[in-house]
Amino acid sequence: MLEQDKIKNVNFRNYIVYIALIVIFLVFSVALFNKGFITQNNIMNIFRQTAMISVMSVGMTIVLCAGEIDLSIGSIVALSAVLTAYALRYFNIWIAILTGLLTGIIIGFINGLLVSKIRIPSFLVTLGMMSILSGVARWATNLVAIPVTNRVYNFIFGSGNIRTISVLFIWTIIFVAIGQILLKKTSYGRYILATGGNEVAAKFSGINTKNIKMSVLIISGITAAFAGMLYAGRLHGARYDLGEADLLTVIAAVIIGGTSLSGGKGTVIGALAGSLIMGMVNNGLILMGLDNAQQMIFRGIIIIGAVSFGIEREKY
């Protein structure tokens, strides 16, 4: 049947990101065998480099599933890193962690309030928020980096290894697992997907879509703030421009992972795969000895290529 073909086709597309991940991995393994691509050290390195992107992708996946978008995540990263670093300087580690998380919660809450109550599209709200927060981060730091010297903090949030496993890898797994369960196994996750799939029908079905929109923006605020905390721990310091370049990488990772830009469909594990593809390509291109300009060009080509296979096209 014609219709059955369509169903199969969709299923195939759902797995394309994992196939792409494996194919790219195999290609690099062969091509860069002599340059140490598949050493344990390098693989763990890829996880380290992608951890922040992966954590943010979890939040972004959830926001996109609800049919919204959060463009402010890059500047939430910077602000939470900066504020956490200040809190570490003047207070203790507990207050620092709380500061970082609260940064994300409060900004997410403001975003959510503007989107759900005043009904401004999230694209515009978070676009404005992005600029405001970047400004605040610059103003708060006076464009100076703030060092983080708390060893315990640095160990837990970035630099530490448990045997050979980076804590960043562990944080990635924790966030992906929570995100996946939240989205796929809880009624809350179903309501997120339903809101993104058809907001009107969701409302008619008794779902409080305003609360859903509010909460997904808070979640993405938290994941972005946490990514900022990880940056501070990994780099032993915070700067006003941390995470500024991450927004597009995160969106690319999430879309490559099979999440629909128009809402209603998405997977957190797919986003992790997308994020790993981005990280692997980065790593591979560096090992190939390409310079920065060449890397950017290649990365763009790979994003378009991966998305063109994975994305579901509307047929008329």
Next chain:
Amino acid sequence: MHDDKKSLGTEDMSNLKVLEMENIYKSFNNNYVLENINFSLNKGEVCGIVGQNGAGKSTLMKILTGVYQKDKGNIKIDGKIVEIHNSITAREYGISMIFQEFSLIHSLKVYQNVFLTKEPKINNLFINDNECIERTKKILNSLGVTEKIDPKEYVKNISVGSMQIVEIAKALASNSRILIMDEPTASLSKYDIGLLFKVIKKLRNEGISIIYISHYLKDVLSICNRITVLRDGRIIFTKEKNNLNIDNIVKAMVGEAYRKSVPRKGKYIDKSKKPLLEVKNLSDGKVIKNVNIKVWKGEVVGIVGLLGSGRSEIINTIFGLRKKISGSIYINGKEIIINSPKNAINAGIMLIPEDRRTEGLIINYSVKENIVLSIWDRLKNLFIVNENKAKKITEYYIKKINIKTKGFREPVRYLSGGNQQKVVISKSLSTKSKILLLDDPTFGIDIESKQEIVKIICDYADAGNGVIFISSELDEIASFCDRVLILKSSKVTKEILKNQAEFSEEYLLKIIQ
């Protein structure tokens, strides 16, 4: 017929035939969806095609407009065999589809839409707006609607009926001689339907031929010269309209399975008891003024009124979708506060919305995801949802109310309209609500599903629940409701009981005007 051309339109006058389809076959995966179709269309004729959903009407039209390719058979335009490879060749042969869901661009003006992609140019470079406007005026004039539609108005500001006429103007601007109209009256008001029929008659006199597809048999009978009935991919008959009435068309459409629906018996309701649902003095400050409704256990209460009488607004307000400024709602005598659909569902009220595709369903989601959408909260152990329970509930309803689907994983967009509506109903039943508010639940679906759905609703009421039923089909109201409320300019003006003499379709039709 008083029409001269009509009486000449017999087999030997083939020069008058603008379109002939001979022995058309079409199959998908070795299943014939069209078998040996012979269909012809005369110059200046309106030919109706009717049939249940899945009878092959759309497939036949898609072959004619080049979306599908036929397996066998000939298509002749003006007596010459042609091959229609795609929609562009179809348009070159003068065949235009007037879409059910209008294909106009709302942010452009009427004349810009009419001449979209074929704008007259100055020096082959700049669009000649004045000429577009003049020619649009001329076309609208030939349709007799010059005063009704301003070529310079934005399409988003004109009525749905006018949009349809702009669609027709658009087809005429590209010199179409065969128009295909698919369910053209479905979303039109009575006034707009009158306007459309006037235009169709004009077109007919100008020698334009029209294929008219619709479920509204009364419309088909009133506007078409001939009517073709399709069933299971075959033509049952093509007859002059004078030899037909609704009864024999329906018989041909349904085949052996046809049975006249048995009207529901009126119920004796003990009104000394507390009503299941009582709505007191409901107002929203805009459309609804002091509406009072009582529904007793086991009752199906119909609300009858023209589009725009506030009938949908009333039940949407009861359901908590619209804000009310006054009024209270009681269930079994106990007042309940409803500020959102969630409150309503928790109190045992469920709504089946007017537009199943945009309000009732998430069209890309599976049958299962849609059916359990309102009850995920009740399906969890701790905080993880129980997929197995969801599956069982879905399978129970698929079986119980006979949803035709390949399985609970199938996205609902692949189901027919009737089966989609059954999914919406299952979603409502799964909440175990005691009161169902139905907003035109049988709109635009095939006869068999219609009867099944009405039966589900009656069974639901007979099990001791209450139903408020809105329908634009008055025969449905007349045969299935125990009591009917007449709604005029947002007020309940009259109440009629089933056993009263005036409880008939004709009376209802008269009184709501």
